[in-house]
Amino acid sequence: MKTSANKPPEPPRWARNLLHWYCRPDLLEDLEGDLNEYFERNLKTKGARRARLIYVLDALKFFRPYTVRKPEFLNLLIHWLMLGSYFKTSRRSLVRNKLFSAINIIGLAVSMSVGLLVVAFLSDLFSYDRFHEKKNRTYRLLTHTESDDKTVMNFASTSLKAGYKIQETIAGVEDVTLIRRGFYSDAKVSDETIVPLEATWADPSFFKVFTFPMLKGDPATALKEPYSLVITEKTARKLFGEAEALGKTVRFDTLNYTVTGVLKDLPKLSHIRFEALISLVSMLGQKADSDGGVMDWSNIYQNYVYLTLPENANLKGIQAGLDKLSAAENTRLEHQKITLSLQPMDKIVFGERLSNEIGVNIPKPVAWVLIGLALVVIVSACFNYTNLSIARSMRRSREVGVRKIVGALKGHVLGQFLAESVIISLLALVLSFPLFLVLRTQFLALIPQEGLVSLELSPQLFLYFFILAVVVGLTAGFVPALFFARIKAIQVLKDASSIKVFRHVSMRKALLVIQYTFSLIFISTTLIGYRQYRGFLSFDLGFTTENILNIRMQGNKSNLLKKELAEIPAVRQIATSRMITSLGSLYGTNLKYQAKGTPDSANVWLNFVDENYLPLHRHHLIAGTNFKNRPTSGNETEVIVNEQLLKRFRITTGNPAEAIGKQVIVDKKPLTIVGVLKDFHYGTMDHKIEPTVFRYSAEEPGGYLNVGIKSEDYPAALASIEAVWRKFDKVHPLNAAFYDEQIEEAYRQFEVMVKVIGFITFLAICIASMGLFGMVVFTTETRLKEISIRKVLGASEVGLIFMLSKGFLFLLVIATLIALPVTYLFFDQVVLTKFVYHHPIGMSELLLSVVVIMLIAFFMIGSQTLKAARSNPANVLKSE
Amino acid sequence: MKGTNLGEFEELVLLTIAALINDAYSVAICDELEKYTGRAAKLGVVHAVLNRLEEKGLVKSRMGEATQARGGKRKRYYEVTHAGKVALTRSKEVREALWRIIPGFNLEGSV
Structure with a gap:
């Protein structure tokens, strides 16, 4: 054993301090003495390290209800009395060191303005959907699909069937409402007013689950009858101006709808947004829906089911019911399994990422990055405060010395300096507020999703701001305050420079x-x-996007428009396509190829284009030709593929020209390969280039016209194109954008x-x-x-x-x-x-x-x- | 006052205090307990029990003199009160009464 000629080992100081801090004074001496006795004993038998460890463990183990001291109110009272004095000295020291005060306050103010922005942003996110009366017991039905190859997808949408079945089979559910998206049509009020309208189908219980106050009409019956229409105030103004809307008729296409209710405009922070609601029965009445089995179990892409549960509902029991329901329905499905689960309403906006979101959703990483960035900046400003305060501590150490001699305890000095940093931080808050207002406008302009957050000021928000400032003050001031609290009075007054x-x-x-x-x-x-x-x-990208204007057809036939556009001198060439590639949207289909007896099929990306598309975009054909057979509708026989497709299906190994004339089956149609394109970017940069095909289509009402512009004078060209469009479609404004943009x-x-x-x-x-x-x-x-x-x-x-x-x-x-x-x-x-x-x-x-x-x-x-x-x-x- | 029934460990601690007479302070009690019962008595546990016994009024305590040995900290000596003695006696009587009615008691094998 080591005999220590120098200082004998001591128990760890922090453990002793901890004991001093929490232990009742009347028990302290005895407990500490015991710990010391054990420590000395262990030192001899077990060595210094073990002895220290045991000391720490025992000190922690003494932490019991009967040993913990009660808070001392007297101390707090003294703090309160001294606040005036602290305030005075803080002000003096601020004024005395102008440069350092400025660095501290400005730094804190600037960083805090970012903090305020993040706080306001988060507060908005967390106040989404709070206006619903039953918000705490409203749930959304989520759908999870698992295909044969184990790919799992999570949907916010579900099937109508699930919604109906829940009503029928699961006990303990209060109300269920079914919503369906995808109604886009032109609302015709009179010959003059035709307004494009986006509506949502909803069933009569919609207003039982959600709280959207109705100004006119009866919420209980408004969505009961077929062809009922409930509109918001804003939509009412758009359709009828100031005139009474209730009871009026609106014509969509060939059908008349009656306005049965007018809603107060939706609160800004609602994840469900709509211009109008249409009774769900109207949709179910229309048999000739392209979407065949609307009521199919696997038709899960457009419908949403929300339900309310009674207070203290048995969630497990309901989940069991859902599992049973899906198990029963899945027996009729091939290659796929569909399961259901409930998502509480407050997890919708700021929750997991789901496909087919109905409205607003913020991915969590975005929020974390924002919080992280704000934190780094704020902490950096706190560092400045800490650094400068300690560096300049010599100046103030005498003040601390005098305070201590007059009778201030450690806690008082600590409190004084914390109070000072909080005061500075509150000053910074005042400064940062105008900065925040400036930042706010910038930030709102920057957010891609319009109306995502309003960042409106509210008393609650001010409270959060205040809390933030106090926390920042405490963080910044903690280390300096601790430093000052430890100063020894006599030493300081004898020789100020002796402080380390x-x-x-x-x-x-x-x-x-x-x-x-x-x-x-x-x-x-x-x-x-x-x-x-x-x-x-x-x-x-593998093709050019320069000087190409993409015009959305918005349901129009293109023949006439093409002719008129071609007469504009600035227009060089016009092509048609179903979608615009390289922007991130994908359009896939299944392609089959029979290579020497073994049939092979895979998903390929697809676009429908006309014969002008490839030349206009200067796609590079490495073999074959452009479309030769150009039917006006339906009977296409040709397809143009890219190199990846040849590779994927092993159509040829070397010369792409060998692929010309081979037959592939796309959507059950046999098509002949007439051309091979050099690989190009169909998706965005985060996607690999994959097998892609172009099919022929002369007419794409749901697609785009791609107009090549030769003029340098874009505004003039755009103006003449817009003039043509206005003659052609009186309802929809021109929706066109340059490809590059x-x-x-x-x-x-x-x-x-x-x-x-x-x-x-x-x-x-x-x-x-x-x-x-x-x-x-x-x-x-x-x-x-x-x-x-x-x-x-x-x-x-x-x-x-x-x-x-x-x-x-x-x-x-x-x-x-x-x-x-x-x-x-x-x-x-x-x-x-x-x-x-x-x-x-x-x-x-x-x-x-x-x-x-x-x-x-x-x-x-x-x-x-x-x-x-x-x-x-x-x-x-x-x-x- | 809380229930005056003695727990097993409480009884042991109380007995040890009585046995140590004038030298009953926490560490000594721990050592003594360890010596007689053969099981490790944890300081924290013993302290908690001592505190409880004092609350029940079964022991009383006084601070001793400061010595060099414990980093200058004084010891707290415990002493069994009259109530403590009564409790000990009663629990002993209960046991003896029970022992008396056991007809024959044969320890088989080793203890």
Whole structure:
């Protein structure tokens, strides 16, 4: 055993402090004594390490109800009495150190404005659907499908059959309502007013489940009769102006609907949104629905079922009922299994990602990223506060000393400095509020989903803001307050410089390094992200998108329009297509190929185009020709495929020309391959190029006209096209967009991301720079005498600047060494793996970000150190 | 007052205090218990029991003198009160009464 000639080992201090903190004073001495006795004993028998461990464990084990002390109200009372004094001293110290107060308050204000934005955003997300009276017991029916190859899909939609069956078979369900989406038609009120309208079918219990107040009409019967129409106030104004809407007739296509109710406009934060409701029975009455078995168990794509349960419902029992129901129905299904589950209404907006969402849904990662970014910026500003307060503690240590001698306890000093930081943080909150208002408009403009959040101010929101400010204040002030609380009064008053201000140097350095690491990560992320985003836009898709205007046909036949458009001089060429590729939408079908006896079939992507489509987009045919057989409807015989398709079905191995004339079966139609296209991007950059076919179709009322424009004067060309359109379709306004712009739109989420991160980067760099600036000012100030003496002894200015800045530069280098590899790996291993096609990460972006950060930092450090190095030593030394 | 019935461990602790006479403080009680019962007595548990016994009024305590040994902390000495003695005696009587009515008691095998 080791006999310790030097100091004997002691029990761990923190454990003892913990005991002191929680234990009742009358028990403390005895307990601590026991722990000490055991510790001494264990020291001899088990060694120092085990003894310490046992001490810690025992100290923790003593934590029992009877040992814990009651809170002392007297202390709190003293805090309250002293608040006036704290406030006064805080104000004085703020005014005395203007630069540092400014750095602290501005930094906190700027970062907090982002925090406020995130708080407002989250508060909106969590207040979705709160206006429903039965919100806590309303559920949505989710559908999960599992196919033979084990692919599982989760749908927000379900089958009508499920809805009806639940009503019939499952006990303990209060109300069930069935909703169906997909009614788009033109509402004709009179010959003059024809308004395109998007409506939702709903059954009579709709108003039992949801709380949408009805201004006119009877909620109980409004959706009962076939061809009943319930509209919102806004829609009523659109259709009838100021006239009474109830009881009026609206004509859709060939059928008359009667307005049976007018609803108050929907609250902004409702995940279900509609312009009008149509009674579900009207839809079921129309037999000639293209959608064959509306009531099929597997028809799960357009219908939604919501239900309310009684209070304290037996969820497990209902789930069991659902399982039983699906098990019974699944016996009639081949290749697929469908199961049902319930989703509480408050999990709809901010929950798991589902296919066929009916309305608003925020993916959780987006929210987490926003919270994370705001946190980083706020924490960075807190670091500044912590750093500067500790660095400048010498100035205030005397005040603390006097307070302690007069009778302040540790807790009081702690409270004082926490109160001070909270006051500063509240000041910052006041400043940050206008910033928040500015940010809010910017942010609302940036969100792709319109009306997703309103970010309206409310008393509740102000409460959240206040809480945020207090939390920020406590976080920022905690370490400095602890530092001041530990100051020993006598020592300070005897010799203020004896305080070990520099004891916390390594912590402060670490904080600076963290700030700069984040700044660097942000800036390089922004640069790389921007570069990748530009890369997506300029990526060679395999065909051209330049000067092509895509016009949505909105149900019109194209013959006439084509003829008239062709007469516009600016129009070069006109093509027809069912969909626009490379924008992210996919349109798939099944293709069969019989290769020497073994039939093979797979999913392929598809587009219907006319003969002008390929030349207009300059698709590259590597074998064969364009469509030769051009039937006006139906009897197509030809198909054009891409290289991937040949590879997938092993139609040819080498020469693509061999594929010409081979027959494939698409949607049960035998078609002959007449052309082979060079591979092109059918989907977005996150999709691999997969087998794709083009089929012929001369007429696409649901599709697009692709108009090649040759003029340089786009506005004029657009105006003349719009004039033609207006003659042609009086109901729908022209819906046209340039292909290039559509592609930009398809990648808009990345633009938004780059903008958001770019903005946060700017803030992070500002805050970090302010912090660095403060530290440099402080260091040079405290070392002014040293510098003067060095100068007198003959040090050169350059030498002095180097001496003063090398410490900071070293920290920046460490930050760089951490940040760059992290960013690179993050993009290389996480982000860009999601994109099959992308540009490589350029070293130039990484280097550029380092250069930018370094330049700013050099400027901060250089200006101050130069000032110090140039000061006249005589002036500095004289004043002593 | 809470129930005056003694739990098994409470009874053991109480007996130990009585046995240690003037030297009954927490660590000594732990050691003694360990010596006689052969099972490890945890400090936290013993403290909790001592606290409970004092609440029940079965023991009383006083602080001793400070010594060098425990980091300068004083010991808390315990002493069985009259109520404690009564409780101990009663529980002993109950046992003996029960023992007396067992006709013959044969320990088979080893203890």
